[in-house]
Amino acid sequence: MTTTNFLPTFSNDSDSDLISQNSHSRRNGMEKEVEKIRDFFYLPDLTLLEKKMLEDWIDFVSSLSPPDYAEKWLGIQGTIRKILARKKNQGENLETFKQTKSGQDHKGQPVSGRMMYRTLDWRTWETLQIPLTENCNLLCRHCTRTRKFIEKDISHSEFKVNLAKFSPYQFENLLLSDFGEPFLRKDLLNILRYVKSQGFERVEVVTTGNLIREKIREAIVEEQLLNRILISIEGASKALYEDIRGSDFEEMKFCIKSLINYRNQINMPGPKIIFNAVCLKENIHELPGIMDLAYELGVDEVYFVHLSGIVSEMSDSERKRLEGKLLFTENHLNSCENNLVLDIFRKIEAKSKHYNIPFKPPENYFGNAKIMPEKKFSEDLRCNKPYEWVQVNNDGNVFPCCQIAQRYSVGSIVDKTFEDIWNEEEYKIFREGLENGNPNPWCQSCNIYNGKRF
Numbered sequence: 001m002t003t004t005n006f007l008p009t010f011s012n013d014s015d016s017d018l019i020s021q022n023s024h025s026r027r028n029g030m031e032k033e034v035e036k037i038r039d040f041f042y043l044p045d046l047t048l049l050e051k052k053m054l055e056d057w058i059d060f061v062s063s064l065s066p067p068d069y070a071e072k073w074l075g076i077q078g079t080i081r082k083i084l085a086r087k088k089n090q091g092e093n094l095e096t097f098k099q100t101k102s103g104q105d106h107k108g109q110p111v112s113g114r115m116m117y118r119t120l121d122w123r124t125w126e127t128l129q130i131p132l133t134e135n136c137n138l139l140c141r142h143c144t145r146t147r148k149f150i151e152k153d154i155s156h157s158e159f160k161v162n163l164a165k166f167s168p169y170q171f172e173n174l175l176l177s178d179f180g181e182p183f184l185r186k187d188l189l190n191i192l193r194y195v196k197s198q199g200f201e202r203v204e205v206v207t208t209g210n211l212i213r214e215k216i217r218e219a220i221v222e223e224q225l226l227n228r229i230l231i232s233i234e235g236a237s238k239a240l241y242e243d244i245r246g247s248d249f250e251e252m253k254f255c256i257k258s259l260i261n262y263r264n265q266i267n268m269p270g271p272k273i274i275f276n277a278v279c280l281k282e283n284i285h286e287l288p289g290i291m292d293l294a295y296e297l298g299v300d301e302v303y304f305v306h307l308s309g310i311v312s313e314m315s316d317s318e319r320k321r322l323e324g325k326l327l328f329t330e331n332h333l334n335s336c337e338n339n340l341v342l343d344i345f346r347k348i349e350a351k352s353k354h355y356n357i358p359f360k361p362p363e364n365y366f367g368n369a370k371i372m373p374e375k376k377f378s379e380d381l382r383c384n385k386p387y388e389w390v391q392v393n394n395d396g397n398v399f400p401c402c403q404i405a406q407r408y409s410v411g412s413i414v415d416k417t418f419e420d421i422w423n424e425e426e427y428k429i430f431r432e433g434l435e436n437g438n439p440n441p442w443c444q445s446c447n448i449y450n451g452k453r454f
Contacts, residue, residue, distance in 0.1 A: 033061075050102065050115055061073075067171070074126065083116070084097075097113040124171070126171070127172065127173045129176075129391040130392050131393065132176050132180070132182050137181050137184060138247050156187055173202045174202065176195075189225070192225035202227040204227055205230070207231060209229075210248065212255045217255075217258060217259050229272070231276060232278070233275050234277055234283050236293045238250070256299070259273065260299070274301045274302065280326055280333065290302060301358045302360075303360045304361050307333070345361050345366070349366070363447075383439075383446070385403070386400040398411050404440075
């Protein structure tokens with residue numbers, strides 16, 4: 001008997017490290033996960049087939065590292081959603097199928113409808129975001145920041161307390177930045193070593209890139225402390241880069257090139273280096289040049305994202321306070337002529353193919369479904385972020401995504417577990433609003449809610 005359709009076909013050809021037999025904490029962590037799986041799928045009338053499927057799945061995932069474990073759950077759920085969509089399109093009654101315990105599908109493979117549906121309720125996220133600082137060394141023109149140092153670092157001990165509220169098996173990635181520059185932290189290496197010891201193996205930061213000096217560069221590469229580093233960049237020329245970011249263009253290039261060269265020199269797989277470019281009316285003509293710069297420096301990928309629609313919706317008083325900033329609706333790419341935007345991204349696409357550097361546009365300009373997030377749980381759901389992303393600020397407030405962090409807290413982990421917050425009425429109402437067309441006001445102006453990638 002094989003496991004095929006309750007938890008559809010999976011492969012044991014994983015490139016992740018097996019759980020170390022010498023790691024007591026890792027072993028204990030997986031033992032807890034196995035017990036959670038058994039409790040989650042417990043039914044008093046489990047059939048022999050269902051029991052076999054469950055044990056096969058446990059046997060498979062118990063050999064995975066935490067991020068691969070989370071990724072496999074998300075992958076299985078995606079496969080199940082496709083199977084159910086196909087059944088629905090073929091006219092099958094899904095409510096009836098949902099009650100099936102043991103049987104065979106049209107290919108003669110074992111199937112359990114109720115276990116498939118139960119699997120969709122297992123909660124795993126792509127990203128846990130716990131920013132390390134709100135201080136920054138720059139005052140970029142497209143950022144709401146009006147001063148560099150606001151002294152809202154989370155202490156190392158507070159960070160440990162917040163991190164302990166989450167299991168590494170719940171998340172694929174841990175992001176340690178948001179509104180600040182993580183490389184300002186003098187204890188950054190200690191923090192990175194700590195999160196790695198706790199089982200968070202895919203760790204990433206967003207950075208200006210110009211503070212990655214030799215000592216920290218070598219440690220990050222040699223110890224593989226970061227999986228990805230996203231470099232914020234809005235100009236391909238020295239003049240525009242320095243106008244928008246107020247930082248030394250050549251210094252940034254030197255730091256990034258040195259990091260990539262050292263990684264390649266000692267033949268290490270990571271970290272992957274990604275350019276993360278905010279698209280503006282003011283930099284649209286230089287966006288293709290960012291692909292040229294990526295090739296020059298050896299950058300692995302390039303992401304293009306929109307100016308936050310949430311930030312651009314501001315009152316007159318806020319506009320006056322932020323005069324001179326590139327934050328407003330008129331700075332958004334939407335303010336550009338559509339044919340110009342399409343022409344720019346055709347050039348970017350051509351350079352991507354020429355240089356063999358993957359890129360992601362801010363929205364689906366050319367009908368490529370692969371760049372858009374898969375709809376989850378419902379065809380009416382206009383945003384997946386609460387099911388993919390969790391952000392926790394230094395005061396313990398929890399936000400359903402990075403787009404409305406600082407604006408819409410759904411609870412605090414100071415005196416509750418995240419599971420408690422997820423199941424409370426406030427968070428449920430928030431998620432329902434994304435599906436029933438009645439979202440909170442912040443979501444209404446968000447790029448993602450309005451059909452863009454980011």
